[in-house]
Amino acid sequence: MKNSLSGVLLIVIPISAYAQQTEQPKYKLPDGKIVRFDQLDSINKAWGGRGYLMKHDESDSGVTIISPMTDEFLRKQAEDKANLNALLNQPAPDFTLTDLTGKKWNLSALKGKTVVLNFWFTTCPACIQEVPQLNELTKNHQGSRVIFLGLGLDDAAVIKRFLKKHPFNYTVLQNADTAGKLYRVNSYPTSIVIDPKGVIRFIQVGRQNIRQQVSNAISQISNN
Secondary structure, rough: EEEEEEOOOOOEEEOOOOHHHHHOOOOEEEOHHHHHHHHHHHHHOOOOOOOOEEEEHHHHEEEEEEEOOOHHHHHHHHHHHHHHOOOOOOOOOOOOEEOOOEEEEEEHHOOOEEEEEEOOOOHHHHHHHHHHHHOOOOOOHHOOOEEEEEEEEEOOHHHHHHHHHHHOOOOEEOOOOOHHHHHOOOOOEEEEEEEOOEEEEEEEEEEOHHHHHHHHHHHHHHOO
């Protein structure tokens, strides 16, 4: 994973019982200690229970760096969210990315169809948590003119290993950090719905009720 987004990729992950649903990826504390995911709840409590930041660095593949939540980051997150929401009702930035089979996908070539983008990465607990809802969403729209693209920040090899344990029915695109920068995405997961004219009509950061929220956005586009 490239360090192209201000040097790091920072996200906020709510603390909950994700450990049962992950393959126990490794996490590095500020002091360099490596811990398992099932230890993060107790670490969060020791840090005051405010949640934590996660940072990816391609120099240490498979390890995610975590640190305590800060007021400065929360202010930055609010600014990032405002910048992201400014894209609503604006033309979607074009991108070209490669899927896991080597096929290139160009967003501008998909005009005429509704496109759902999901920005994620393999060690993001909330991203993993929402996969079943997103799979259900794709099943409910089979045969429709809706394209579902999962823009993964990891490379193909890492994503393929992940998919063996966590099948994801979106068409998964690899090394999508450049597209994330175009879309001002700094928190994960983030979902975006683009109408057939290529205009962004829906943005959501986080997984809360994601299947219904995206489904409602698709329906609203279809009815207009």
